[in-house]
Amino acid sequence: MSNTSVGKVLKGIGASKGIGIGRIFILQDFDSLINRKAVPDKPESELLRYRAAKDRVLFHFGLVAALIFKELGPGKGNILDVHALILQDRGLNQEIELLIHNGKKAEVAVETIFNEISERQKLAKNEYLKERFTVARDIGRQLVIELLGAHRLEVVKGKGDVIVVARALTPFALAEYPVNIKGFAVETGGLTGHAAILARAYNIPMVLGIPNIETAMENGNQAVLNGATGELIVNPPSELLTYSIGLRDMELAVKAKVRPENTSPETKDGHRVALLMNIETTRSLNTADTYGADGVGLFRSEFLFMHKETLPTEEEQFREFEKVAKALYPRKVVIRTLDFGGDKQFPAVLETGNGAAYPGLRGIRYCLAHEELFKTHLRAILRAGASGNVSMMFPMVPGLETFRKAKALLKNTIKTLESEGVRLGKTMPVGIMIEVPSAALMAGALARESDFFSIGTNDLLQYTLGIDREDSSYSDYGIFLPPSIIQLIQLVVESVHIKKKLVAVCGELAHHTMVLPLLIGLGVDELSMDASHIPSTRQAIRALSYAECQELAKKALTLETPEEVKILLKGVLDKLLVKCGHP
Numbered sequence: 001m002s003n004t005s006v007g008k009v010l011k012g013i014g015a016s017k018g019i020g021i022g023r024i025f026i027l028q029d030f031d032s033l034i035n036r037k038a039v040p041d042k043p044e045s046e047l048l049r050y051r052a053a054k055d056r057v058l059f060h061f062g063l064v065a066a067l068i069f070k071e072l073g074p075g076k077g078n079i080l081d082v083h084a085l086i087l088q089d090r091g092l093n094q095e096i097e098l099l100i101h102n103g104k105k106a107e108v109a110v111e112t113i114f115n116e117i118s119e120r121q122k123l124a125k126n127e128y129l130k131e132r133f134t135v136a137r138d139i140g141r142q143l144v145i146e147l148l149g150a151h152r153l154e155v156v157k158g159k160g161d162v163i164v165v166a167r168a169l170t171p172f173a174l175a176e177y178p179v180n181i182k183g184f185a186v187e188t189g190g191l192t193g194h195a196a197i198l199a200r201a202y203n204i205p206m207v208l209g210i211p212n213i214e215t216a217m218e219n220g221n222q223a224v225l226n227g228a229t230g231e232l233i234v235n236p237p238s239e240l241l242t243y244s245i246g247l248r249d250m251e252l253a254v255k256a257k258v259r260p261e262n263t264s265p266e267t268k269d270g271h272r273v274a275l276l277m278n279i280e281t282t283r284s285l286n287t288a289d290t291y292g293a294d295g296v297g298l299f300r301s302e303f304l305f306m307h308k309e310t311l312p313t314e315e316e317q318f319r320e321f322e323k324v325a326k327a328l329y330p331r332k333v334v335i336r337t338l339d340f341g342g343d344k345q346f347p348a349v350l351e352t353g354n355g356a357a358y359p360g361l362r363g364i365r366y367c368l369a370h371e372e373l374f375k376t377h378l379r380a381i382l383r384a385g386a387s388g389n390v391s392m393m394f395p396m397v398p399g400l401e402t403f404r405k406a407k408a409l410l411k412n413t414i415k416t417l418e419s420e421g422v423r424l425g426k427t428m429p430v431g432i433m434i435e436v437p438s439a440a441l442m443a444g445a446l447a448r449e450s451d452f453f454s455i456g457t458n459d460l461l462q463y464t465l466g467i468d469r470e471d472s473s474y475s476d477y478g479i480f481l482p483p484s485i486i487q488l489i490q491l492v493v494e495s496v497h498i499k500k501k502l503v504a505v506c507g508e509l510a511h512h513t514m515v516l517p518l519l520i521g522l523g524v525d526e527l528s529m530d531a532s533h534i535p536s537t538r539q540a541i542r543a544l545s546y547a548e549c550q551e552l553a554k555k556a557l558t559l560e561t562p563e564e565v566k567i568l569l570k571g572v573l574d575k576l577l578v579k580c581g582h583p
């Protein structure tokens with residue numbers, strides 16, 4: 001019997017605005033999925049399963065920390081450093097692994113050890129230890145959820161519009177949500193929690209803090225979720241439902257009105273800088289028109305592999321690439337070949353025993369060491385290139401020799417496809433990313449053989465200075481832009497322009513308004529960034545003079561410390577902001 005009366009209003013806290021309408025889908029709580037009596041066949045494979053799950057959770061912490069940084073600025077994601085440290089604690093891992101070795105299922109071992117920690121810390125009187133207790137409980141929960149493959153939101157696919165209801169929601173689950181999810185109602189979690197941050201980033205309505213949520217409704221109940229007022233109305237009366245549909249449609253119409261200005265990203269003296277977008281999945285494609293992107297400057301194709309237990313087939317990859325190419329046509333789409341490794345560790349790769357190391361076997365090196373995987377990937381990109389607007393770009397190229405090896409493999413793959421009678425279209429431009437100093441220093445030689453270039457400042461900074469790109473003290477270019485990076489960019493631009501080819505910047509540096517006049521002055525032809533930054537960058541470009549930017553670049557090239565760079569760029573930024581109407 002239903003315990004849900006008509007028009008039951010449940011009150012929580014609005015965590016992400018918007019109206020969501022759909023049928024209730026209750027995510028089963030993971031506790032009930034743990035089979036505590038099961039005995040694994042082989043402790044060794046159980047150990048591998050545990051380690052792979054741990055790596056995935058760690059990877060996810062990095063991903064969420066980056067999102068928090070983007071939304072809340074430096075410092076706020078630091079709690080995740082504590083999470084990561086606990087998760088990597090040697091003693092803790094030894095205890096868990098010992099239990100697994102002695103015949104426990106991985107999830108049971110994790111639960112046991114984290115429960116023990118929680119019990120010990122519950123007795124603690126001091127606030128610091130209590131906080132640690134909460135953190136430990138969260139980590140244990142995330143690990144178990146990951147091991148069980150629970151809270152994977154794919155389960156709602158094909159079920160029509162749904163409002164997902166859960167006692168707790170991990171941000172990991174949210175990282176790849178099916179589009180038929182129209183809202184989240186959750187019992188636990190805070191406004192600045194990672195799940196809430198992701199919901200806001202993805203524009204999905206969310207309400208948190210509804211007590212006893214799972215027993216307050218049933219699967220399939222009609223519901224209206226209001227992320228602004230923090231209400232979940234279960235089985236709304238028909239007038240309220242009609243009113244809510246109207247309200248939702250009005251909100252969507254207002255959002256759709258945000259059209260790109262009909263203006264070109266051109267300086268006052270007529271110098272155009274193309275503005276392209278960086279994408280990780282096909283989900284963000286619709287923002288290309290909203291923000292007026294000139295194309296895709298960087299498709300981080302490795303994200304297609306992110307949650308997959310097995311590597312995607314050629315056909316699966318092809319379909320994704322083709323979707324992007326068609327959606328953007330005739331604008332260009334630069335597909336970067338797989339950049340596994342470093343901070344990008346992927347379950348499917350780890351589980352095939354092909355683990356990519358940090359920083360050695362990363363990017364193009366990893367691919368060249370795994371030819372079959374790489375060929376499948378190349379075939380998919382080449383086939384998508386039949387539309388005529390696709391370019392291919394290799395990541396982490398250290399120099400000419402590696403680039404030539406990659407091109408030779410590409411040539412062979414093209415030959416094979418042609419012999420199979422596959423239609424490929426015109427010759428696909430092939431470019432490289434400049435992410436390591438050795439590539440920047442060899443830009444002259446590389447420019448003879450590569451069709452175009454894109455400077456990945458995230459890694460270039462990391463590898464030039466020997467710092468960790470995850471360290472937030474180095475990631476704000478408004479505060480820290482070392483002269484060595486300016487020199488390297490200048491060297492690359494000059495070497496590439498001599499060969500009459502184009503050079504882009506696609507690292508995070510590309511959208512920093514403070515650095516924009518410098519990049520333009522150095523001669524960078526294209527900037528590729530998260531699409532949401534395009535309108536403000538366009539506005540800033542239109543307020544600048546190319547001649548003045550060139551003067552600025554000349555001056556910047558004489559500077560010797562990040563502090564000097566900061567003072568110079570800050571002076572220019574202040575004037576620029578006034579011109580753009582932000583005194």
Ligand code: PEP
Nearest residue numbers: 435456457458459506507
């Ligand atoms: C970069 O290194 O600047 C870049 C764009 O590549 P990724 O951030 O994907 O490593």
Ligand code: MG
Nearest residue numbers: 435456458459
């Ligand atoms: Mg990179």
